[in-house]
Amino acid sequence: MKTVILHIEFDAIIESLEGLETDQILLIVENSIKQEYPQQIERINNLNSKEVITLFVDGGEQVKEMGTFSQVLDYFITSGIHRESHLVVIGGGATSDMAGFVAATLLRGIKWSVIPTTLLSMVDASIGGKVGLNSTQGKNLIGAFHQPEYVWIDHNFLNTLPEVEWQSGWGEIVKYSFLIPPSKINFHQLQDIKSKQLIASCVQYKGRIVSGDALEEGQRRVLNLGHTFGHAYEKLFSISHGVAVSYGIASIFILLEQKEMLQLWQDIYLGNRCAVAPLPWTRDQFDTEKVFATIQGDKKRVAGAAIKLVTLSSVGNPLVKEISLEWISKEMERVRDELEQLRR
Amino acid sequence: MKTVILHIEFDAIIESLEGLETDQILLIVENSIKQEYPQQIERINNLNSKEVITLFVDGGEQVKEMGTFSQVLDYFITSGIHRESHLVVIGGGATSDMAGFVAATLLRGIKWSVIPTTLLSMVDASIGGKVGLNSTQGKNLIGAFHQPEYVWIDHNFLNTLPEVEWQSGWGEIVKYSFLIPPSKINFHQLQDIKSKQLIASCVQYKGRIVSGDALEEGQRRVLNLGHTFGHAYEKLFSISHGVAVSYGIASIFILLEQKEMLQLWQDIYLGNRCAVAPLPWTRDQFDTEKVFATIQGDKKRVAGAAIKLVTLSSVGNPLVKEISLEWISKEMERVRDELEQLRR
Numbered sequence: 240m241k242t243v244i245l246h247i248e249f250d251a252i253i254e255s256l257e258g259l260e261t262d263q264i265l266l267i268v269e270n271s272i273k274q275e276y277p278q279q280i281e282r283i284n285n286l287n288s289k290e291v292i293t294l295f296v297d298g299g300e301q302v303k304e305m306g307t308f309s310q311v312l313d314y315f316i317t318s319g320i321h322r323e324s325h326l327v328v329i330g331g332g333a334t335s336d337m338a339g340f341v342a343a344t345l346l347r348g349i350k351w352s353v354i355p356t357t358l359l360s361m362v363d364a365s366i367g368g369k370v371g372l373n374s375t376q377g378k379n380l381i382g383a384f385h386q387p388e389y390v391w392i393d394h395n396f397l398n399t400l401p402e403v404e405w406q407s408g409w410g411e412i413v414k415y416s417f418l419i420p421p422s423k424i425n426f427h428q429l430q431d432i433k434s435k436q437l438i439a440s441c442v443q444y445k446g447r448i449v450s451g452d453a454l455e456e457g458q459r460r461v462l463n464l465g466h467t468f469g470h471a472y473e474k475l476f477s478i479s480h481g482v483a484v485s486y487g488i489a490s491i492f493i494l495l496e497q498k499e500m501l502q503l504w505q506d507i508y509l510g511n512r513c514a515v516a517p518l519p520w521t522r523d524q525f526d527t528e529k530v531f532a533t534i535q536g537d538k539k540r541v542a543g544a545a546i547k548l549v550t551l552s553s554v555g556n557p558l559v560k561e562i563s564l565e566w567i568s569k570e571m572e573r574v575r576d577e578l579e580q581l582r583r
Numbered sequence: 584m585k586t587v588i589l590h591i592e593f594d595a596i597i598e599s600l601e602g603l604e605t606d607q608i609l610l611i612v613e614n615s616i617k618q619e620y621p622q623q624i625e626r627i628n629n630l631n632s633k634e635v636i637t638l639f640v641d642g643g644e645q646v647k648e649m650g651t652f653s654q655v656l657d658y659f660i661t662s663g664i665h666r667e668s669h670l671v672v673i674g675g676g677a678t679s680d681m682a683g684f685v686a687a688t689l690l691r692g693i694k695w696s697v698i699p700t701t702l703l704s705m706v707d708a709s710i711g712g713k714v715g716l717n718s719t720q721g722k723n724l725i726g727a728f729h730q731p732e733y734v735w736i737d738h739n740f741l742n743t744l745p746e747v748e749w750q751s752g753w754g755e756i757v758k759y760s761f762l763i764p765p766s767k768i769n770f771h772q773l774q775d776i777k778s779k780q781l782i783a784s785c786v787q788y789k790g791r792i793v794s795g796d797a798l799e800e801g802q803r804r805v806l807n808l809g810h811t812f813g814h815a816y817e818k819l820f821s822i823s824h825g826v827a828v829s830y831g832i833a834s835i836f837i838l839l840e841q842k843e844m845l846q847l848w849q850d851i852y853l854g855n856r857c858a859v860a861p862l863p864w865t866r867d868q869f870d871t872e873k874v875f876a877t878i879q880g881d882k883k884r885v886a887g888a889a890i891k892l893v894t895l896s897s898v899g900n901p902l903v904k905e906i907s908l909e910w911i912s913k914e915m916e917r918v919r920d921e922l923e924q925l926r927r
Contacts, residue, residue, distance in 0.1 A: 305653050312649075316720045344688075347715060347726045371691060376660045382691045383727065 241450055244366065244390045244442055249279055252354060252391045256286055261325040261350070263290045265315050267338045269298040269330035272356055275399045280329075292318045298334045303373045305381070311341050325350045325388070331357035331404070332364025332480070336379070339370030343385035352389035356396040358408025359481050362415065362441040365390045367449040367459075377536070378470060384454055392442065394435050403479055410481025413508050414464050414488060415441040417500070420555030427503055427554065461557035464488060464549040468574075471533035476520050486518065486578065491550050493577045494570055495560070500551060505581065522579050527571040535564055585794050588710065588734045588786055596698060596735045597626055600633070605669040605694070607634045609659050611682045613642040613674035616700055619743045624673070636662045642678050647717045649725070655685050669694045669732070675701040675748070676708025676824070680723070683714030687729035696733035700740040702752025703825050706759065706785040709734045711793040711806075721880065722814060728798055736786065738779050747823055754825025757852050758808050758832060759785040761844070764899030771847055771898065805901035808832060808893040812918075815877035820864050830862065830922065835894050837921045838914055839904070844895060849925065866923050871915040879908055 247255070256264065266283060273280050273295055284291050294314050296302050315324075326349060328338035335353045342351035355365040371382015400408075415437075416426030424440045445462065452459040469487030473480055485508050492501040534546075545563045552558055591599070600608065610627060617624050617639055628635050638658050640646050659668075670693060672682035679697045686695035699709040715726020744752075759781075760770030768784045789806065796803040813831030817824055829852050836845040878890075889907045896902055 305656075309649050309653075312725055313718065313720075316718050316724050344715075344725050344727060346724060347713065347728060369691065371688075374657065374660050376657075380660050380690060381656055381688050383688060384691060 242366065242368070242386050242388065242390055242446070244392065244446055246392045246394070246439060246442075249282075249393050249395065252393060253282055253286070255389065255391060256283060256327065257288050259289070259325050259352075261289065261323045263292065263320065263324045265318075265320060265324050265326040265349075266291050266293040267311070267326065267328045267330070267334065267341075268293065268295050269334050269356065270295050271298060272329050272396075276396070283327075283329075292320070296330075296334060296337075298331050300333050300373060300378075302333050303337050303371070303378075305372055305374075308337060308340065308372055311337070312345060315341070315345060320345070320349075322346050322349060325352065327352050327354065329354040329356060330360075331355070332360040335360060335365050336370050336382075337372060339368070339385055339387065340372060340382055342387075343370055343383040348385065350388045351385070352391065353387050354391050354393065354396075357400060357404045358397060358438070359404065359411050359479075361392050361394075361397075361438055362408060363411045363445065365392075366442060366445045367462075368453060369455075378474070386453065390442075392438070394438070397435070407479035407481035409511070410479070410483070410485035410508075412437060412441060412481075413485045413504070414462075415444060416507055417488065417503075417551055417554055418461060418464060418557055419444050422555075427507055460547065460559055461549050464551075464557060465491065467491075467534055467546065467548055468530075471530050474533055475526075475529060476524070489578065489581065490574050491548060493574045494548075494562075494567065495550055497550065503554070509581065518578060518581060522575065525575045525579070527575050530575075531568050531571050534567070586710065586712070586730050586732065586734055586790070588736065588790055590736045590738070590783060590786075593623055593626075593737050593739065596737060597630070599733065599735060600627060600671065601630055603633070603669050603696075605633065605667045607636065607664065607668045609662075609664060609668050609670040609693075610635050610637040611655070611670065611672045611674070611678065611685075612637060612639050613678050613700065614639050615642060616673050616740075620740070627671075627673075636664070640674075640678060640681075642675050644677050644717060644722075646677050647681050647715070647722075649716055649718075652681060652684065652716055655681070656689060659685070659689060664689070664693075666690050666693060669696065671696050671698065673698040673700060674704070675699070676704040679704060679709050680714050680726075681716060683712070683729055683731065684716060684726055686731075687714055687727040692729065694732045695729070696735065697731050698735050698737065698740075701744060701748045702741060702782070703748065703755050703823075705736050705738075705741075705782055706752060707755045707789065709736075710786060710789045711803075712797060713799075722818075730797065734786075736782070738782070741779070751823035751825035753855070754823070754827070754829035754852075756781060756785060756825075757829045757848070758806075759788060760851055761832065761847075761895055761898055762805060762808060762901055763788050766899075771851055804891065804903055805893050808895075808901060809835065811835075811878055811890065811892055812874075815874050818877055819870075819873060820868070833922065833925065834918050835892060837918045838892075838906075838911065839894055841894065847898070853925065862922060862925060866919065869919045869923070871919050874919075875912050875915050878911070 268280055284293055326342040328335045339351060342349050353365040355361045368384050368386035370385050371379045374380040448459055465484040465487035468490040469484035472486055473483035489504050492504060545561045547559050548562050549557055549559055612624055628637055670686040672679045683695060686693050697709040699705045712728050712730035714729050715723045718724040792803055809828040809831035812834040813828035816822060816830055817827035833848050836848060889905045891903050892906050893901055893903055
């Protein structure tokens with residue numbers, strides 16, 4: 240199934256909800272959104288043509304724990320649902336990851352749609368149908384592929400976005416700035432990557448890639464640019480996903496000695512307002528052995544002693560390289576030292 | 584993906600396991616099988632070409648609880664797995680339902696295969712990719728469709744099958760006796776439906792139906808013959824799944840006043856050794872309101888006040904009828920009384 244992604248105002252979202260082919264909506268809303276947008280939530284709860292069963296949850300990674308998932312399932316099952324129930328989630332990427340997994344597994348799969356409320360979720364998390372939970376051992380180790388029916392992007396939700404969430408979103412936009420061909424839109428010639436119009440370019444790019452490779456058997460892998468190191472940084476240094484991915488991209492360029500690419504990264508990431516997110520570690524904090532062990536642990540999930548890293552031959556031309564873990568281990572000190580030099 | 588279903592001896596299963604395209608097998612084995620077939624389990628644990636990570640579980644419906652599922656996931660994740668790991672389950676239908684859901688959700692889905700050890704699982708549960716868990720609210724409310732790669736049926740496991748499991752399997756075979764066209768194999772002319780050759784006919788029929796409608800959007804629904812009443816009987820009278828389904832089929836024939844079909848059911852079910860499973864309730868125990876409420880609760884999962892019941896125009900010609908809940912409620916006393924008359 241192909242997801243319909245729309246940039247849309249809230250009034251039109253209400254109309255779309257009224258038009259869904261169901262008599263029952265299962266609504267999952269982040270508590271922070273309930274507080275900031277009570278009228279909007281009220282309007283959904285009072286749709287003319289639907290019964291709406293609403294559940295409020297706290298956002299953030301803890302929403303992706305097995306216990307929360309189990310409680311959410313129980314809540315909806317007890318409420319009396321059916322196979323044509325349509326799940327709608329309003330929130331950031333972690334919340335929609337969990338909600339999508341609920342939709343994937345409730346009665347062996349019901350339809351669902353997303354109203355993303357963070358920049359990261361708008362440009363990345365809400366698109367592509369990767370849904371799931373974290374395990375104590377790592378992120379997203381439990382999950383499924385379950386494409387949402389609609390993604391309704393209302394940019395107005397960004398008006399109340401906290402600074403830390405802007406930074407996470409920009410980090411992921413930096414990823415797109417390397418993946419999207421300059422002929423489409425050249426992020427690297429823009430003065431300011433905060434522009435909301437850029438969201439549409441990222442969404443369009445990801446939508447196209449994902450619809451051609453829903454199960455990540457090929458082309459879709461390029462979307463993992465920066466994620467091998469990024470996941471380790473996110474876990475070890477408690478920084479946001481997007482910021483971790485951005486530094487993960489820089490790490491790849493350092494590892495593979497792609498100096499021009501690293502310069503571009505500095506220009507776009509450090510040169511823009513997103514640079515208020517500084518390197519999150521000092522040399523003392525950056526324990527190269529721990530970082531390597533985390534990468535290795537993450538990649539135990541790929542058989543063998545080599546891992547596949549995404550890099551670029553030029554902007555817009557990603558490629559996947561197979562690199563031995565042994566070699567990465569050897570180069571870790573250099574990555575750490577060069578990242579340290581980027582600090583200011 | 585189409586499942587390969589093979590009737591096979593244990594030596595050949597070992598060969599097939601050695602030939603799987605993976606270096607790691609995640610093995611889930613029912614404790615009862617470990618006790619009865621220790622040498623076979625030992626042989627799998629000592630495959631030449633694979634690392635085998637083994638977990639033993641108790642069989643039966645309690646294996647399909649969320650807590651067990653979560654523990655099984657944790658066990659394998661902690662053991663260090665990867666996307667090419669192949670899960671193999673040895674056990675009855677409940678165990679393979681749970682194990683298949685683990686395979687469906689671990690790292691967003693890994694390959695899996697089944698070695699069914701009960702009659703019910705051989706003819707029904709192991710085939711078709713319906714996997715999942717029970718909720719406190721009802722059976723199979725959480726789950727996915729995830730086709731196994733192989734089903735290896737070794738009839739020798741039936742040598743130690745307990746009587747109650749034979750009866751459950753026969754109940755489900757009675758279902759096939761009505762679904763399979765008499766031109767293929769006429770169960771109703773057989774003296775004894777215990778014959779192991781019949782297993783192959785059931786397997787072939789289900790495999791064909793399922794491969795044409797993996798997500799149960801049409802044709803596959805006929806496999807639910809007897810399940811609407813059957814699920815209620817199973818829940819309320821603590822009888823095995825297959826026996827409940829068989830009486831569920833009789834109930835449909837009574838409800839729709841299909842006297843010839845009911846006579847056929849009596850001949851094949853009550854007339855064979857499976858008849859040692861008597862009607863599991865007396866008139867006093869059969870609370871028609873409770874049975875109806877359970878059917879209604881189960882079917883809340885279909886929108887509206889009518890439910891779809893599978894019946895037959897003749898043997899081998901199933902059809903789906905839409906019947907109002909109100910009418911079923913009205914007829915419940917009659918169903919109870921006529922079932923009561925079948926007691927002996």
